[in-house]
Amino acid sequence: MSSNVTLKQIAEALGISAMTVSRVINNKKNVDEKTRKKVLEKAKSMGYTPNYLAKSLVSNKSFTIGVVVPEISHSFFPEVIRGIEEVAYQENYQLILTHSAEDAEREKAAIETLRSKRVDGIMISCSQFTSDLSYFEELRSSGLPVVFFDRCMDEAGFSCVGVDDKAAAKKITQHLIDHGYKKIAHLKGAQGLSIGRRRLEGFIEAMSENQLEIADEWIVESGLQEKGGFEAMMKLLDLPExxxxxxxxxINDPAAFGAIEAIRExxxxxxxxxxxxxxxxxxRAELLPVPLTTVHQPAYEVGKKAAETLLSIINGENESVENIEVLTQMKIRSSCGVH
Amino acid sequence: MSSNVTLKQIAEALGISAMTVSRVINNKKNVDEKTRKKVLEKAKSMGYTPNYLAKSLVSNKSFTIGVVVPEISHSFFPEVIRGIEEVAYQENYQLILTHSAEDAEREKAAIETLRSKRVDGIMISCSQFTSDLSYFEELRSSGLPVVFFDRCMDEAGFSCVGVDDKAAAKKITQHLIDHGYKKIAHLKGAQGLSIGRRRLEGFIEAMSENQLEIADEWIVESGLQEKGGFEAMMKLLDLPExxxxxxxxxINDPAAFGAIEAIRExxxxxxxxxxxxxxxxxxRAELLPVPLTTVHQPAYEVGKKAAETLLSIINGENESVENIEVLTQMKIRSSCGVH
DNA sequence: GACCAGAATGTTAACGTTAACATCATTAAT
DNA sequence: ATTAATGATGTTAACGTTAACATTCTGGTC
Structure with missing residues (x-):
């Protein structure tokens, strides 16, 4: 119940001024050794904890960064968050983690709250249904440092840290082509999202460079989850022989898992x-009965890079809007056929 | 670059007092409709965002809760966090997520930072090496609401939300016994941790109730990760025939994965x-070549329950120190033998 | 037109901290 | 002893907000 001890209380208890106590707590010089000792002892015994709210209010700096993710469950985002946390920790920043649950409104509300809590910057991975560009323009005009990661809004004018989606998509499509497949379908993601668009682009590019036909009905929107993958695959399976x-x-492994389930059924x-x-x-990809050939995304690296990018903006070391791609790696397993 | 607009700036722009603006922003009554409209418009056009730091400083309430987890990567904690976030979101609280990386010192530092940021409460899942009880006693005397989840320090005097570790451990051991096994080993966790102790207790209880011998060398400390599981299993395999x-x-699935690797090798x-x-x-448990029999922990539920418990303490609805157990469910698969 | 209730608005101080400046004490140099 | 320089400490105001109280305005009543 000791509630919260303040500098002033320590000062009063010692018959000195709050300023001197502040100097001790912050390790400033020009404080007598005896005084310093006395203050530190008293602070300890009274259970003093500095109030960063007050500090932040004065300094206009909270050492807090906001993170907005569309989901937490799957393995990708926790790894990204670990990367972000690691960098933030090194630089003495804390993370406010918010979760949009793939809801564009909730995402917007989360960003507003983060702004109100005066975070020093925000990292956003968009929901699948985010589309209101004007909101991001408004956000940009506020001057608050923002970076997108993984799921970016390209036109929003913020830096984006992701993977080489297009190149990787092209490469893995090419891999299928090299196996001799000609009739290849793509389960695509929302086109408002960078990853949805870029992976589709890579797919199309690989197909056309090989003069392969892309039937309209072979590009089906699945979204990013199992359910969508299942349904999209069912549509493909319902096509005439x-x-x-x-x-x-x-578009991603969860969608593939759904599709695999449909194929199995x-x-x-x-x-x-x-x-x-x-x-x-x-x-789970490599543990499936038929291990899934896929593209490995270095999630931890994406998190680190994104956090580093944000911090460099916060520290005024970086003004430019960049598109940073962390390199992926193909994981050839068995689901793509013999190799 | 519009920096941050304040109530006072809006007030000045309109030639009225900051107080009136505050009343409008907070939807208080006794404000003229015309004034209200004028203020809202101006606030919008100037891009006003309330400053919760200042608010919190005055109200001594931050609507922020701190979360300390020992790791983020594996599936359990992300699910718990999702549960916590869901409850927090409903009640308009935000989460500051910190990560101790299984380091007791880092954990302590994280808690101190959270206190400094004046969170309204803290949820902690201890590192494997946490042992300094006196620190928690000090924390308790500060009066800050705290609950442990999953990995608790029983003697610290805070409520703990976990699963029925002991009962479940006993049950799954009994399951092995029912299969006719008599020589059963246990890869145990740190005994400073509630889960380490309780699961060991359940194991011992099942064994003794069945009058089965527990050789000293059959209880080996593995810790909670694959590496430890591998090494502990190797020790067991090095025993004479x-x-x-x-x-x-x-003690947990990651340790089991390590052990499985050792057995395979x-x-x-x-x-x-x-x-x-x-x-x-x-x-991954059910996807292994020989699917792993295990105990399912409803992680999301644990997170929800823990958050609810913390919020009830914060809201002064609950004073008692409780031990809350969410019920687990055995998942019988093939690694335990025929069934 | 005097008076009053209630609505609308304003003023002040406080939350905990620290930058900037002011004061006082001590030591060193003349 | 006087002055200057430096070290130790104190005072004030500000950060953005709001509770509590104070003032002014409005329309209605007699």
Missing amino acids: DKRPRAVFA RGLVIPDDIAIVGFSDDI | DKRPRAVFA RGLVIPDDIAIVGFSDDI
Whole structure:
């Protein structure tokens, strides 16, 4: 119940001024050794804890950064957060973690709250349904440092830290092509999102460079979760025999998992009947009965890089709006066919 | 670059007092409709965002709660955090997430920082090496609401939200016994931690109730990670043939994964040569070549319950120190032998 | 038109801290 | 002893907000 001890209380207890106590607590010089000792003892015995709220109010600096993620459950975001936390910790920043649950409104509200709490900067990974650009323009005009990570709004004018989505998508599509597949489908993500757009672009580029046809019905929106993957795959499986793709590139692993479930339900075999590849290298990918060929995203690195980028903006060392890509790595397993 | 607009600036721009603006922003009554409208418009056009730091300083209430976790990577903690976040969100609290990385000193530092940032309460899951009780006693005397979750310090005098560790450990050990195993080993966790102690207790209780011998060398400390599990299992496998256990109960799934690796390296077969069970139902458990029998921990529920408990203390609705157990569920798969 | 209730608005001080400046004490140099 | 320089400490105001109290305005009543 000792409530909260203040500098002034310590000062009074010792018959000195609050300023002197402040100097001791902050290790400033020009304080007599005896006084310093006395103050430190008293502070300890009274259980003093400095009030950063007051400090922040004066200094206009909170040493807090806000993080907005669309989901927490899957392995990717926790790893990113670990990366962010590591960098923040090194620089004495704390993280306010908020979760939009893939809801654009909740995301907006989260950002507003973070601003009110006077975070020194915000890191955002957008929900699947984020589309209101004007809001981000307003945010930008506030001058608050912001970086996007993984799921970016390209036109918002903030730096974005992600992976080489397009290149990787192209490469893994090419891998399927190299296996001899010609009829290849893509389970795509929302096109408002950088990852949705870029992975589709990579897919298309690989296909056209190989003069392969992309039937309209082979590009199906699945979203980023299992359920969507399942439903999208079902649509593909419902196509007439000769229109059905022989291989599928899913926007990410969860969507691939859903698709795999659909394929299994139809009694088809991977990769013999249909080959499939994913993206993200979910922790489960290699443990599947037919291990999933996918693209490994160095999530921890993305988190670190994004945090470093934000901190450099906060510290005024960096003004430019950049697009930073951490390099991925293909994980060739068995779901794509023999190799 | 609009920096941060204040109430006073809005007031000046309109030629009225800051107080009136404050009243409008906070939806207090006794404000003329015209004034209200004028103020809201101006606030919008100037890009006003309330400063919660200042608010918190006055009200001594930050609507922020601190969370300290020992790790972020594995599936358990992200789920717990999701549960915490959900409850916090409903009640308009934000989360400051800190990560001790299984380091007792870093944990202490994190708690101090959270106190400085004047969080309204703290939720802690201890590192494996936390042992300094006196620190927690000091913390308790500060009067700040605290609850432990999952990994608790029983003697610290704070409420603890976890699972029915002892009962579940006993049950899963009994399951091995029911399979006819008599020589059963336990890979244990740090005994400073509630989960380490309770799971060991459950194991011992099941064994003694069945009049089974527990050889000293069958209880090996593995810690909570794969590496420790691997090394501990190696020790067991190095025992002379007749002393070697036929079944193993690992403190948690990661430790079990490490142990499985050790067993595999020795060319032994699960469950034929050695049966193994874990605890926590890691996302990978059911995907292993021999799916792991384990105890499912409702992590999301633990997070929710812990957050609810903390908030009830913060709101002064609850004074008592409780030990809350969320019920687990056994997941019988194949690693424990036929069933 | 005097008076009053209630609504609308304003003023002051406080939350805990520290930058900037002011004062007082001590020591060293002349 | 006088002065200057430096070290130790104190005072004031400010950060943005709001509770508590103070003042002014409005319309209605007699």
